[in-house]
Amino acid sequence: VALPRLHEFNSQALVNTVWAYAVLNYPSNFKFGTHPDLVKLLVSSVDTYNDKTLCQLHQWNLWGKERINKSLLPLDVSEHCLKVFSSTKVSQSRLQTDVARALQSIGVACKEEAILNSGYSIDLLVSINEKEIAIEVDGPSHFIGKSKKPNGKTRLKRRQIRALDNLEVISVPYWEWDAIEEMPEGDKLKGGSRYLEKLLGKVGNC
16 A cells, blocks of 8 residues: 555555554554554544444554554544443353353452453453453454464454553463363363463462
């Protein structure tokens, strides 16, 4: 995409492009991905964006805060995108409920769907030795196909939370929890508890 041809792209295509730049986080993309002409064009169409597009725009704006420690959008647009992003409804999975129950069984209190300053919602927020840790319970939709490689959306979320909310982010991938679920009924909670104690011990020295 070249700056002289920006007018050839519809607003959704432009938002998709800058969102992809935020995901990839290549320094070479930053000059174009934050060019004033591009920003002006994105802002001029903001009233036509649906909530999903506004969320993408917010994540791109966070990219600016990652790279140059300032918002790329005007204050009113930035605040509107943040409001939409942070109020997006999320559905709690059974997997997340099981992990929360296992945490409680080892005496670790957790806050579910905690909203961070960046606007991101964290599955489970815990405090270990006075250190807050974000736990993401990652089901199949967080990975590329049937692989164990996080998709772009998941990688972006983890990176931006670490950079902007200054939180350690640890993942409970579904295949590791599924292995616990295959244990005999009486051992599932114990197995999950041991798994989480080991996982949290690596980052919290508990």
